[in-house]
Amino acid sequence: xxxxxxxxxxxxxxxxxxxxxxxxxxxxxxxxxxxxxxxxxxxxxxxxxxxxxxxxxxxxxxxxxxxxxxxxxxxxxxxxxxxxxxxxxxxxxxxxxxxxxxxxxxxxxxxxxxxxxxxxxxxxxxxxxxxxxxxxxxxxxxxxxxxxxxxxxxxxxxxxxxxxxxxxxxxxxxxxxxxxxxxxxxxxxxxxxxxxxxxxxxxxxxxxxxxxxxxxxxxxxxxxxxxxxxxxxxxxxxxxxxxxxxxxxxxxxxxxxxxxxxxxxxxxxxxxxxxxxxxxxxxxxxxxxxxxxxxxxxxxxxxxxxxxxxxxxxxxxxxxxxxxxxxxxxxxxxxxxxxxxxxxxxxxxxxxxxxxxxxxxxxxxxxxxxxxxxxxxxxxxxxxxxxxxxxxxxxxxxxxxxxxxxxxxxxxxxxxxxxxxxxxxxxxxxxxxxxxxxxxxxxxxxxxxxxxxxxxxxxxxxxxxxxxxxxxxxxxxxxxxxxxxxxxxxxxxxxxx
Ligand SMILES: *[C@@H]1O[C@H](CO)[C@@H](O)[C@H](O)[C@H]1NC(C)=O
Ligand SMILES: *[C@@H]1O[C@H](CO)[C@@H](O)[C@H](O)[C@H]1NC(C)=O
Ligand SMILES: *[C@@H]1O[C@H](CO)[C@@H](O)[C@H](O)[C@H]1NC(C)=O
Ligand SMILES: *[C@@H]1O[C@H](CO)[C@@H](O)[C@H](O)[C@H]1NC(C)=O
Ligand SMILES: *[C@@H]1O[C@H](CO)[C@@H](O)[C@H](O)[C@H]1NC(C)=O
Numbered sequence: 248x249x250x251x252x253x254x255x256x257x258x259x260x261x262x263x264x265x266x267x268x269x270x271x272x273x274x275x276x277x278x279x280x281x282x283x284x285x286x287x288x289x290x291x292x293x294x295x296x297x298x299x300x301x302x303x304x305x306x307x308x309x310x311x312x313x314x315x316x317x318x319x320x321x322x323x324x325x326x327x328x329x330x331x332x333x334x335x336x337x338x339x340x341x342x343x344x345x346x347x348x349x350x351x352x353x354x355x356x357x358x359x360x361x362x363x364x365x366x367x368x369x370x371x372x373x374x375x376x377x378x379x380x381x382x383x384x385x386x387x388x389x390x391x392x393x394x395x396x397x398x399x400x401x402x403x404x405x406x407x408x409x410x411x412x413x414x415x416x417x418x419x420x421x422x423x424x425x426x427x428x429x430x431x432x433x434x435x436x437x438x439x440x441x442x443x444x445x446x447x448x449x450x451x452x453x454x455x456x457x458x459x460x461x462x463x464x465x466x467x468x469x470x471x472x473x474x475x476x477x478x479x480x481x482x483x484x485x486x487x488x489x490x491x492x493x494x495x496x497x498x499x500x501x502x503x504x505x506x507x508x509x510x511x512x513x514x515x516x517x518x519x520x521x522x523x524x525x526x527x528x529x530x531x532x533x534x535x536x537x538x539x540x541x542x543x544x545x546x547x548x549x550x551x552x553x554x555x556x557x558x559x560x561x562x563x564x565x566x567x568x569x570x571x572x573x574x575x576x577x578x579x580x581x582x583x584x585x586x587x588x589x590x591x592x593x594x595x596x597x598x599x600x601x602x603x604x605x606x607x608x609x610x611x612x613x614x615x616x617x618x619x620x621x622x623x624x625x626x627x628x629x630x631x632x633x634x635x636x637x638x639x640x641x642x643x644x645x646x647x648x649x650x651x652x653x654x655x656x657x658x659x660x661x662x663x664x665x666x667x668x669x670x671x672x673x674x675x676x677x678x679x680x681x682x683x684x685x686x687x688x689x690x691x692x693x694x695x696x697x698x699x700x701x702x703x704x705x706x707x708x709x710x711x712x713x714x715x716x717x718x719x720x721x722x723x724x725x726x727x728x729x730x731x732x733x734x735x736x737x738x739x740x741x742x743x744x
Pocket of ligand 1: 405409443447
């Protein structure tokens with residue numbers, strides 16, 4: 248760290264000295280005419296390169312501030328496979344006037360990845376079957392004739408790594424007054440892509456810190472991944488569900504897939520009919536239609552710059568909205584309020600969050616690992632910044648256990664309800680690749696007690712469960728009181744019968 252900082256400051260000084268030296272020694276050969284000509288040339292060259300990069304579609308699709316913004320009318324409707332984007336917030340997301348943040352915890356999903364192994368094989372097989380059975384690919388399908396499926400399995404893509412670097416920058420910038428002085432404590436769930444995501448996030452945090460001339464020169468250290476919580480079978484892990492038997496293997500396990508297949512029968516049938524009419528011999532099944540749709544986000548995030556896949560344009564924007572709803576049903580009924588044991592899976596994390604926010608030992612009878620949580624090395628209290636890395640399903644359960652989206656009516660299985668009408672619930676708005684929830688404590692003028700705000704991908708939650716004010720703020724005590732479900736065990740006993 249010291250070395251990096253010295254190199255950084257050293258470089259800065261060097262540049263300054265050069266400028267100063269030139270200034271003094273510059274011979275008076277340059278006339279005003281020369282300078283104007285040079286400026287004109289520079290301006291022209293800049294214009295040329297800017298227009299070139301726009302025409303070749305090379306402007307960045309993804310930035311630390313706004314996330315992924317190319318073709319939002321489709322890319323923000325890819326369910327949990329959407330790349331993170333900043334979601335519009337009814338309540339302004341900036342820190343309210345007169346408040347400063349005293350504590351921040353992020354809970355983040357890993358970045359974009361290749362399809363899981365099983366899916367990757369199925370996608371490849373679908374393409375092979377199409378190519379074997381269809382003799383002629385007309386019009387906009389033409390590229391499929393020599394299309395090769397090349398995606399790998401499970402790991403973060405380059406684009407996904409960059410997403411997490413950006414997420415680290417975003418966190419540093421939002422919480423600058425704290426990140427200048429404090430190092431976040433990091434935990435990652437034990438799957439490779441999650442651990443890798445956490446490391447890439449620390450890179451972004453460090454980059455932003457080195458670029459910040461006001462950072463504390465005595466900053467204690469660089470962030471690191473402090474704890475990896477195992478995902479091995481039978482492990483207690485608040486960032487990954489596994490040990491609630493009735494949920495994993497009992498009758499609650501199938502609710503999500505039952506719900507989403509009811510919707511597939513409604514929305515994917517017309518798509519299937521179109522493909523099968525256009526591509527003689529294709530005879531696609533409904534499931535294969537879904538696989539083809541999923542190739543669109545996966546091919547896009549396999550491109551280092553997030554270049555939109557050609558497959559995407561085989562479907563209409565309305566069909567992407569329908570696909571997004573398929574993801575929303577999967578999360579709602581698989582892990583959210585639509586599953587009687589969904590929120591239960593998020594209880595352990597909520598009890599850990601309460602401990603961190605109130606600076607009191609963890610009280611939990613569910614999925615926490617008591618060994619880890621009672622050791623200050625692996626579960627320190629009293630820190631200002633925390634970062635945890637997990638998965639979409641677990642984050643969905645945690646949001647439900649917190650009572651977020653508690654006012655949303657159960658999503659109908661055969662009628663699409665958009666995110667704004669569903670109180671902000673949609674797989675793309677809640678758990679996209681590199682999605683993140685920010686939990687903040689604020690000290691605000693005119694309030695003796697600390698206040699709490701929760702932002703899901705920049706969308707401020709109204710926190711109606713603890714009478715959130717117009718800015719989405721609850722007092723810390725009202726927030727903790729509202730978490731009765733988690734504090735009283737969250738139906739954990741129903742996991743075993
Ligand atoms: C992400 O981190 C890995 C090491 O964990 C590194 O090899 C890779 O270059 C990083 N990605 C980016 C985009 O910086
Ligand atoms: C709890 O964490 C400890 C320390 O990492 C580990 O050795 C142990 O296997 C974990 N136990 C369970 C049940 O998760
Ligand atoms: C949707 O389907 C699931 C799974 O069968 C079911 O539990 C749920 O009640 C259905 N939702 C509605 C609103 O009917
Ligand atoms: C189309 O596929 C179905 C199974 O999904 C099969 O029963 C049917 O025979 C196939 N039709 C043709 C024309 O291959
Ligand atoms: C893991 O969780 C179970 C269920 O709450 C609990 O009985 C057990 O003691 C926990 N193990 C550890 C190491 O915390």
